[in-house]
Amino acid sequence: MKLRIGLVGARGHTGRELLRLIAARDDLDLVFASSRELAGQPVCDMAPEIANGLLFESLSPGAVADRGADAVILALPNGAAGSFVAAIDAASPKTVIVDLSADYRFDDGWTYGLPEIYGRDALRSAKRIANPGCYATAGQLAIAPLRDRLAVDPHVFGVSGYSGAGTTPSRKNDLEALRDNLMPYALTGHLHEQEMSRQLGLDVRFTPHVAAFFRGIVATVHLSLLDPVTRDVLIALYETAYRDEPLVRVTGETPEIRDGAELPGAVIGGFGLSADGRHVVIVSTLDNLLKGAAVQALQNLCLALGLPE
Template identity: 60%
Template structure:
């Protein structure tokens, strides 16, 4: 492989696809080789992402055509359930090609690396099959992980997302009229990100999502039972130790608000409250669902797969 590395993008007209086009355009060693969209086929990519410097035109490529086109990396940013056909054709025609999939389709597959670099970058470096984590799952795992050795029960997490989290296919969860002055809970039990975080943290998590009227941004509030009492100072110190060398994780005493995460490349974690009886910690994390919750994390994973600096093109 020689630089610039060529990136093929499937799902390019979607919310995460647009962010990926912008990030690829700003990355010194990546070049957009093709951008797949059936609905926007024939339109210049610059129509929706003026940052595109590679003068691509959206193309309606099928999975076999994707596999046969020249690229070093394919990023799949299509809805859940769509990745399998692309992966099968790439396995057939170009098995060595790097694939980063943003959907939930391979997050439970042991043959794929799980791409949350701040918690497992050693398992991602040099890999060619990487499952990008879910948006809530990213924030909630980063909020809970430093307390894993101190757990005294099942963490319970409240999450709220902007409606871009629900994609572009019309649904009550992305209908601005229905969401106006409103907040909607959904998937009260068994949300996919509850299963995902439980699997990758290795401990039971309970999680309930909500969607609110802003376009983007995620806030999660994690209630974490503790096995032994801890002071608020020691609680924050555990996070400082875990994330000291992580440029995409910011810590602060006060609980972040949703807007603190919007537009941010990484995650901001705060709150660090301990209940009066000392048995229960509350941690709050904010991120942008389309950035650290999706596209920024995908670029970190592409960099790790290619052996580049993990944050190249990100900060």
């Protein structure tokens, strides 16, 4: 029997990926896709994989809750999820919610869903799941295996494709502004900086940038260690940490944007090491729309519904 899935915020880049991923599974059935801008249009116009005749709808929070879906994925901008969560809490509390915004990543009542680092047990019984941010996923995957060995705060230098800025026009997705350019922004206090710090229990420093490619993230992470290590030991630590994780590949090479783009998982590599063995540079790359958003949401959703990841 297929489980009934609803998607709110279907118009965006991540919504498109979610439609494709849901359609590819034989245990999930998309029963509604909500988008004010696309209301009345066939879902298959945007996602040919959805061949059940479904139309996009403009659904209020109450209408979403009344559908009684087994799970609802909220792919909305930051600050827009609350009314939908409240309506589902009131009318259909057993419905699983996966929220892709930052609205509940700092809420102890929600389960933070990065299974490769924080495990799967809590997700298997979760009804309210906060999906991690894309930069935060890349950064945490690079830092986590060494988090108990650090002498000072980690620093993450991140560069994302402009799809990370969403579909609402801004300088960060303006190709003319980005042409021959690398655009730094949110130099302090970025939400993903706060997110990484909260989850890892460290004071992470993060500087995001956007460039003129569409999809992908590369995070170059600087880590200073209490005790020196060799490069072989360093690589072995990461291979051990992720050896049972099919969506994380560890390599001795330095991964680039193109190594993570279109990939459902992440690639961790580089493993630069100072002469004294105490300063490490790790490079993490992934697709911001996939492991940074839609693939991770499907992982979390399937764990919560008792389905194979």
